[in-house]
Amino acid sequence: AVVSTQSTGDGEELQHTGGAQSQFTERYKLALKSTVGYTELIESKDKPEMTVVWAGHEPEQFKSLFPWWEDMTETIPAAETERRPTPLDEELKQFLQTEYTLQELQERPAGCDPLRLEQYLSDTEFEAIFSMTKKNFGSLQPWKQKKLKSAHGLF
Numbered sequence: 001a002v003v004s005t006q007s008t009g010d011g012e013e014l015q016h017t018g019g020a021q022s023q024f025t026e027r028y029k030l031a032l033k034s035t036v037g038y039t040e041l042i043e044s045k046d047k048p049e050m051t052v053v054w055a056g057h058e059p060e061q062f063k064s065l066f067p068w069w070e071d072m073t074e075t076i077p078a079a080e081t082e083r084r085p086t087p088l089d090e091e092l093k094q095f096l097q098t099e100y101t102l103q104e105l106q107e108r109p110a111g112c113d114p115l116r117l118e119q120y121l122s123d124t125e126f127e128a129i130f131s132m133t134k135k136n137f138g139s140l141q142p143w144k145q146k147k148l149k150s151a152h153g154l155f
Contacts, residue, residue: 022113025095029111032092039088050088059085102129106153117154 032052039047053062056072062085063069095111100120105112112120119134126134129152137145149155 025111029095035088051085052088052091053085118149
């Protein structure tokens with residue numbers, strides 16, 4: 001199943017499956033955690049301020065670090081809005097969140113495995129939505145799980 005489609009800017013569209021999305025998300029989380037770990041090793045009183053900068057949305061302060069900077073507008077997906085630099089700890093916090101409401105999950109938050117969105121519901125909300133525990137849900141046939149998830153906008 002295709003989870004998302006991204007335009008390359010030259011008329012070509014890339015389709016991402018849930019598996020590819022999950023792999024990217026896990027690697028991204030590891031990169032963020034590694035960066036945080038690196039900053040914790042620095043023994044200076046003045047720890048560096050770490051910020052996530054998005055391709056195509058680099059601030060002038062960032063660009064000025066590179067004498068031969070050239071803007072590459074083809075890196076910006078057509079439908080993407082302006083992205084501002086994000087403090088590293090805020091970005092990581094978003095990817096480490098383990099519980100969401102149904103409404104939040106229907107909006108496909110970053111950092112969630114798109115093939116297992118139901119697992120991010122609290123136990124209470126899960127049981128209220130599906131009328132069964134997560135364990136019982138896990139023992140259902142895959143087609144039945146898909147049908148139930150689709151009924152609630154989680155597939």
